[in-house]
Amino acid sequence: MNTPLNFIVVDDSKLDCFIAEKIIKNTGRSETVNAFQQATDALVYIKTLPVTTTQTVVFVDIQMPVMNGFEFVEAFENLPEAIRQGYSIYMLSSSINENDIAKVKGYSSVKQFLNKPLTNNAISVVLEHFN
Amino acid sequence: MSSKDKIKVLYIDDEQNNLVSFKASFRFDYNVYIANNTDEAINHLRQNPDISVILSDQKMPDKTGVEFFEEIRKEFPNPVRILITGYADIESVINAINRGHVFRYIKKPWSEEDIRSSIDQAHKFYITTALLAIKNEELQKAYNELDKFAYSATHDMRGPILSVLGIIDLSKNTDDVAEIKSMLDMMENAMLRLDNYIQNLHDYYSIRRGEVEIEDIQFADLSKEVCDIYEVTSKMNNVKFDYIVNQTETFRSDDVSLKIILNNLLSNAFKYQQKSKADKLVNLNIEVIKGQAIIAVKDNGIGIHENNIGQIFNMFFRATNEEVGSGFGLYNVKDALGKLNGKIDVQSKPGEGTTFIVTIPSK
Known part of the structure; x- marks a missing residue:
């Protein structure tokens, strides 16, 4: 039996948020899906959400104005352990920049780097870790 | 001599x-x-x-x-x-x-000859070294921009393409016509974004590599050409748009650069409006006086946070994600102004609006 999961999508592109939401809903694993076009809003949401036992999967884009994906992860890593342990972060990008990909590996809270667009296949591979 | x-x-x-x-x-x-x-x-x-x-x-x-x-x-x-x-x-x-x-x-x-030949050779050395330093600086700048460009190209050019590919993938799994239509709208938006980026890129290269062609400028004609496009935007987005041109003397400058400047400033003024506001407005005021053109573009839109004002002219910098932008526009404005020996000032308050004032000397 697959456990239900919460999902958060952070992407400044409305379109990419839409794609991610669709793909996530298609998996049938989502209890909730919340999309944010501003990383700061997502961070506030995470901070104020009561701690639950349901795991939350976060897909965050790297290149965003105001607060980019790396800055988001850095801010996330400063949150209390009690909050952080409920989250698994995946970074997404259209970038083929080696530096970005290498940089992702430096963040302990980031599980993996994924190429855009998010596809049914890619997400099912990710979700295998949550059975 | x-x-x-x-x-x-x-x-x-x-x-x-x-x-x-x-x-x-x-x-x-x-x-x-x-x-x-x-x-x-x-x-x-x-x-x-x-x-x-x-x-x-x-x-x-x-x-x-x-x-x-x-x-x-x-x-x-x-x-x-x-x-x-x-x-x-x-x-x-x-x-x-x-x-x-x-x-x-x-x-x-x-002997006089000794001194003369030494000075002439020393000066030649000085000129060569100075030129080399200038060229090196230019090269370094070009390299930095190329790096930034390569980085952005993958994001701004590939981004919309990947989005569309994502949507196509999704649309294959649905038979709902209404849903497919809404997906088509999204694809259209993504392609418009890409097109906008490519046009900005074209502007960038016309400023960079293009030679400045100095001619007599009639601001009334030039601004009419540019503003006609924005009259449409004004009606569509319900933004009051006024423009005044006051030119009684000859002004000589580069037509292409001036259009790039006007276009970008106006496009931003219309873009960064406060959607819910009732009396949205954009004013353009062009005055040619004492051999200078003073162009003021004023809006009562979202404004720019003071922390960001210093960075808005940087390539690919974006202060907001309220709207779709390439991070190229104001960079191009500044580049074009550099060619025309002009300058730009910004006054802005978040929530109240922004005024850009451009001053360009006649050539």
């Missing part, structure tokens, strides 16, 4: 007679500055940063010529240094040359 074009030479010697005879011999060929002590010499250098050759006597009471050169090298690295000395000091001269403080030495008593 006018005195402006003459090579500027500084000669330092503690013996007044030498100074006088040096100036008498060379004042027609060079712009000669003389100093009988090192303080005076430094004063000349500070006031005339374009002095290209310094000649110094080695034996002076307060310090030697080599010591003087060593001392000023940090503050004035560019002028080429020539030492004038007798045979007795040959050791210190060799040292100085080897350590790079001195370009050449002239032995006493000097």
Whole structure:
């Protein structure tokens, strides 16, 4: 039996948020899906959400104005352990920049780097870790 | 040769007679500055940063010529240094040359030919070095931009393509026509974004590589052409748009650059509006006065946070994700202004609006 999961999508592109939401809903694993076009809003949401036992999967884009994906992860890593342990972060990008990909590996809270667009296949591979 | 074009030479010697005879011999060929002590010499250098050759006597009471050169090298690295000395000091001269403080030495008593050929060669060296430094700086800037460009190209060009691919993938799994139609709208938006990016890119290269073509500018015609497009935007987005052109004198400039400037400033003014606000407005005011064009673009939109104002002209910087932007627009404006020797000022308050004031001199 697959456990239900919460999902958060952070992407400044409305379109990419839409794609991610669709793909996530298609998996049938989502209890909730919340999309944010501003990383700061997502961070506030995470901070104020009561701690639950349901795991939350976060897909965050790297290149965003105001607060980019790396800055988001850095801010996330400063949150209390009690909050952080409920989250698994995946970074997404259209970038083929080696530096970005290498940089992702430096963040302990980031599980993996994924190429855009998010596809049914890619997400099912990710979700295998949550059975 | 006018005195402006003459090579500027500084000669330092503690013996007044030498100074006088040096100036008498060379004042027609060079712009000669003389100093009988090192303080005076430094004063000349500070006031005339374009002095290209310094000649110094080695034996002076307060310090030697080599010591003087060593001392000023940090503050004035560019002028080429020539030492004038007798045979007795040959050791210190060799040292100085080897350590790079001195370009050449002239032995006493000097002949006019010696001095002339040394100064001319030193000046040539100065010009070459200066040009090289400028070219290096330009190259470095070009490299940095290329890096940024390569980075952005994957994001701004690939981004919309990948989005559309994602949507296509999704649409394959649905038979709902209404849903497919809404997906088509999304794809259209993504393609418009890509097209906008490519147009900005084209602007960027026309400013960068294009030659400036100076012609008589009629701001009434130019702004009508640009503003016609924005009249449509104004109606569609319910933004009041007024523009006034006041030109009674001739103004000469580059048409393409001016259009890029106007287009970007207006496009931003319409784009960064407060959606819920009732009396949205954009004003354009162009005034040509005393050989200057003053272009003011004012909106009462979202404004720019003061922390970001310093960065808005940087390539790919984006202060907001309220709207779709390439991070190219204001960079292009600044680049175009650079070609026209113009400048731009910004006044902005978050929630109240932004005014850009561009000042361009007639060419």
